[in-house]
Amino acid sequence: MTSAAEPVTAAILVIGDEILSGRTKDRNIGYIAEYLTAIGVDVREVRVVSDVEEEIVAAVNALRARNTYLFTTGGIGPTHDDITADSVAKAFGVSIDVDPRARAMLLEYIKPEDLNEARLRMARIPAGAELVPNPVSKAPGFWIGNVIVMAGVPAIMQAMLDQVAPKLKTGRVMLSESVRADAREGDVGGPLAALAKAHPGVTIGSYPFADESGRPNTNLVVRSREAGLLDAAVADVKAMLAGLPRR
Amino acid sequence: MTSAAEPVTAAILVIGDEILSGRTKDRNIGYIAEYLTAIGVDVREVRVVSDVEEEIVAAVNALRARNTYLFTTGGIGPTHDDITADSVAKAFGVSIDVDPRARAMLLEYIKPEDLNEARLRMARIPAGAELVPNPVSKAPGFWIGNVIVMAGVPAIMQAMLDQVAPKLKTGRVMLSESVRADAREGDVGGPLAALAKAHPGVTIGSYPFADESGRPNTNLVVRSREAGLLDAAVADVKAMLAGLPRR
Structure with a gap:
């Protein structure tokens, strides 16, 4: 962590129909907000959007443009409604494909014969992104530009945030x-x-x-x-x- | 409640630095989302913004333009950082002043000698708004255009939502x-x-x-x-x- 003179800001984007329907109660916003505040990153705004590509792309582009960092949670699992990685690639205008590094991480957890097409979705990473290791269940998050993409499951999100935090630029702590x-x-x-x-x-x-x-x-x-x-x-x-x- | 053929949509806007700093964990988003979903109103997006007028005005105008309803929570108390009512008036381009109906409600709870300038802030209501009664502590919320402004304290917000719900247009329940x-x-x-x-x-x-x-x-x-x-x-x-x- 390096300390900057200017305030370092962040936005949080929570992705998922299950939050908007109230079926799942978000536990990530408060955790990330408290965590970032403590290390000298000011959370300026939060949004929750549905699992719809154009909504995700619009929110990613609006929030990354006016904050030092954007943290997203949710939508990086193996099923058809997990479209965060593809949406972030679209927001950045880069290609996306199965990343050999991410595939290797999955194979630490999943038997080769179980690495089906659905699970391989979790290794789809936008071109140019750094991986964020997932010590809980291996399927990684990623960091592209100033956007950090994390899982929605709180225990995994928290572990990913711990990986990312030491690399963040931080301001003077409030x-x-x-x-x-x-x-x-x-x-x-x-x-x-x-x-x-x-x-x-x-x-x-x-x-x-x-x-x-x-x-x-x-x-x-x-x-x-x-x-x-x-x-x-x-x-x-x-x-x-x-x-x-x-x- | 009347049932419409088209989906009825809503956005939620949470206003308050204390949520963004993580000091207070939001308990309103999940409650409102579950409540509205159950009565046939689809929550499409949520935002959290700080106690800054231009942020509130921008979010109110963006969210009210593309949803049937916008529900806000927070920022309607008696202190200098409670600027929601003034910001909503600005978003609608209408004047705001102490509303005699709201003042009368406050006097049901507060002794006349205690109705100081700070408490009178809670009776400031944008011109043309309907009041939303507050059975818990009297200081009302309000409803202007398609925007419903509620307190941030969960018990009060929940009581206000109960007052408003029977008047909402609702779609077919999901x-x-x-x-x-x-x-x-x-x-x-x-x-x-x-x-x-x-x-x-x-x-x-x-x-x-x-x-x-x-x-x-x-x-x-x-x-x-x-x-x-x-x-x-x-x-x-x-x-x-x-x-x-x-x-």
């Missing part, structure tokens, strides 16, 4: 501190807006929750890449909270 | 049947592709999972709006599975 307000969100909203304005380089988020006794409470999350700015804003937030009328 | 293959995905992939081609009007998804004894297994999900087409495809899927070599 620091954050959470302050429990012990106040209702509507009571901190006014002073908080003034504080946010007074602290450029810092963002302050406000998240209501019900506390142990069921009373409305609020978490304030202060974020900055600069430790000094963060500390100053947190100090002001705490002073503001101390000045609120006791409830 | 029927689905899940068949446990008791086979590895790579062994069903070939015959399944042929079956999918032979059954227009039906989609067949394939989802690998590890069964009780840890062996790779596959769920096949057959979907169609036509009961007859569904039954015929399911019968063919079962016959195909029965013809596979025993493992």
Whole structure:
């Protein structure tokens, strides 16, 4: 990992009808978002699209154009509805075929007599792509341009992300501190807006929750890449909270 | 609810930095997707964007233009980072101000002396919008054009969706049947592709999972709006599975 001066950004593209129908509940977005944030890559946007080539191509091209990286999940299995690799090849305008390196990886897991046409789909890799090893079940993901294509099964996706992370360009990590307000969100909203304005380089988020006794409470999350700015804003937030009328 | 001949489609837009940073794990996408699918509304795409006006405006306009409905969650609270209502007004090119109906709703929950400027933000509603009542904490959502704006807190969002659902135009419900293959995905992939081609009007998804004894297994999900087409495809899927070599 190298640390860049400019923010390093990412988008996430989740591919699959089963997410859009609600049959499968996505568990990858939150995992990838938290992981990338922790290493200094800002996730700027997320999309979920169906297993339709033109939708995938359009989303890949829109998201890769305006982010440092695009991470995709899903659609790289052995069945007819797994069209991610072909769609990504189309988005890049490159050819796609069975990759001998990927075929060799499959043969570490699959007996040669079982390597049928369906399983060979999992070795179809766009021309020019690097492979992303899959320590769980061998069928690899791949990395082409700034697009990293991963499996949809969470355990496999997570293993692939671990392979990729050390090679990513990263920015300065976003620091954050959470302050429990012990106040209702509507009571901190006014002073908080003034504080946010007074602290450029810092963002302050406000998240209501019900506390142990069921009373409305609020978490304030202060974020900055600069430790000094963060500390100053947190100090002001705490002073503001101390000045609120006791409830 | 009225049933239309054409598919009724929806997009979901989740608004909030806390989702993109991974601090908060989204629980709304899967809920809304499953809910809408069950009543005959097809979710075609999902996006998550940050609390930045131009991002919200662009996503609202892109998604409302090509879907019957757009459902948004998040960003309608009392703090400075809650900018969804203003952004939606901007997307529609209409004015926004404190709505007397929404103000009256807030006063059912909040004492008049507590109705400060921050809380009044929650009564800011774009001109021409219908309110969506909030039985949990009163601050309403709203419905403008084909866009339905809901809270991000799951319990409140769910209550709002219950209010809205009876008024939605709905299509024919997508029927689905899940068949446990008791086979590895790579062994069903070939015959399944042929079956999918032979059954227009039906989609067949394939989802690998590890069964009780840890062996790779596959769920096949057959979907169609036509009961007859569904039954015929399911019968063919079962016959195909029965013809596979025993493992």
